[in-house]
Amino acid sequence: MTDGTTDLADWSCPAPLRDHPVVVMGHGGGGALSAELTEHLFLPAYGGEVLAGLADSAAVSLGDARLAFSTDTYVVRPLAFPGGGIGDLAVNGTVNDLAMSGAVPAYLSCAFLLEEGTPLSTVGRVADQIGAAARAAGVQVVTGDTKVVDSGHGDGVYVNTSGIGLIPEGVDIRPGRARPGDVVILSGPLGQHGIAVLSVREGLSFGTGIVSDTAPLNGLVREMLLVTRDIHVLRDPTRGGLAASLNEVARASGTGVVLDERAVPVPEPVAGACAFLGLDPLYVANEGRLVAFVAREDADAVLEAMRGHVLGRDAVVIGACVAEHPSVVVARTALGASRIVDLPLGEQLPRIC
Amino acid sequence: MTDGTTDLADWSCPAPLRDHPVVVMGHGGGGALSAELTEHLFLPAYGGEVLAGLADSAAVSLGDARLAFSTDTYVVRPLAFPGGGIGDLAVNGTVNDLAMSGAVPAYLSCAFLLEEGTPLSTVGRVADQIGAAARAAGVQVVTGDTKVVDSGHGDGVYVNTSGIGLIPEGVDIRPGRARPGDVVILSGPLGQHGIAVLSVREGLSFGTGIVSDTAPLNGLVREMLLVTRDIHVLRDPTRGGLAASLNEVARASGTGVVLDERAVPVPEPVAGACAFLGLDPLYVANEGRLVAFVAREDADAVLEAMRGHVLGRDAVVIGACVAEHPSVVVARTALGASRIVDLPLGEQLPRIC
Incomplete structure (x- = not known):
């Protein structure tokens, strides 16, 4: 045995995982393989009710406070890309996960995993990005x-951030709360982050000028909650893209989701790059977009509030929840046909966040 | 430029870091090199008052609650060692950091960084360890x-855990609160974790039967706080060992610390291994020990309470705080001489936690 854990009780691989007895890139992609690992490996080992909720952040009680708590590790390559870098993602990604519970992000932790031999100037630049992004988002790094790790066992800089924030009274935002009749709103155009990272990967330069959408969404969520505290679901479509987010909400709530493909905004250069590369923009990662599920009677006011914020000025209704086809996402195409939008298997583009 | 951050503003290396322009193993060792990185790179980039306090966990306010918040990444090799494994460390280490603020650890996050090709059985065993350790410590993994990452950019399994817990009313435990007259109490014998890990590293097998002391210290701290809420400082001497912990307290408080070397319990096999390897037990990592600074009038009662708990039954007074030699740790040797116990430069044994 070579894994160094031979003195532990033998571990028997649950059946659904047996097709992939070793870790593959897709296990980190936020799609079906990630979901399998969570459902059949992590949840049986240490899952409770909160973890099983599979929200972007956990809602927990501590004293009299209701808190959101979230964690993410950032392994994007290259470390910098048009529109940002790993430090921006490390702050905005965790801020956004907290905001998707309706929480007001307050404090972040920041854990560096460095490879021996990495220039300190690289670490310094990432740290400076983290500082600037934290100030922009209004959060403090407190721990x-x-x-x-030895050279050859890392890749320069990995960063984990965890975050906590207070959930305002009366707010209960989670994937399980979507219900038939809800209107689905997207805050802005899709696919910029994934394509921006891809565009600077070695050998894949498009020169298209596509810039990552990385941004902190807590300000936008604050504006939306001023309209109504009864937002049902918020989700930021990162790894796995909008397709993964909609599927997670459909599964958690048991509601069917109908997506109007013609309504989904995709910038021309992103659409062009996707066509060239054979990618579907619905599956490409975003780092500064959110999708909201709200009651029909609140939809107009929420949409108006979103359009009043710089990060939501292109917000549009992209679909609705229905009682038909429970837990399944169906897209109406431009030609009027319908197709099932499934959870991706893995990530089309590994290491984009 | 090869670091992928060329479009960021140029980063100028602060003078104290210029001796080490690239990351060396010691930057992760919890000694002087780690402290330099924190002081001259991380704090200028994103440090505020809380981070600058350099406690094992940050004490922050959220709503009406006072919370402790902490993070640690675990990179120990091998993944299993006599007495435990990376999963135990990942839970106990973060639980202990929270307990060192006097907090009641409640919720953990758990972020896996996996290398492509790692057997799922290895991941499963680590997850099972995490589950068992969380149940034993009375905490829940909630997010x-x-x-x-691609093969060759990781090392099987790395785990980051962050944790939060409530700080009871009236409790204010932090390194800066040590003061002349305080009594220094150690909860048990030193050096077992570091030597246990080293003993199973390739080519360094001693066969001495030394077992890691990894354990959750929140139960012990709860007993101590029943005696007095006015414990001044708690610290678990992990990386850098007791020497690093005492130095950090001395520097943060401006107090001198006198250590009675004869009083420091070191198990015979640990002492033997240290002598053989040229290691000083004061600098070897522990994962289930704590050092407490309490007012002289509370010392007897705290010591008695500690001895009543299974993790503190060998607790002893090992020193005191003095007004002389402010911020400096001095050991009285068995022969009656005095020597300065300095902060280690790096870690004697890399990747032990």
């Missing part, structure tokens, strides 16, 4: 950790 | 993340 940290640094570990170093 | 998580999984990232996968």
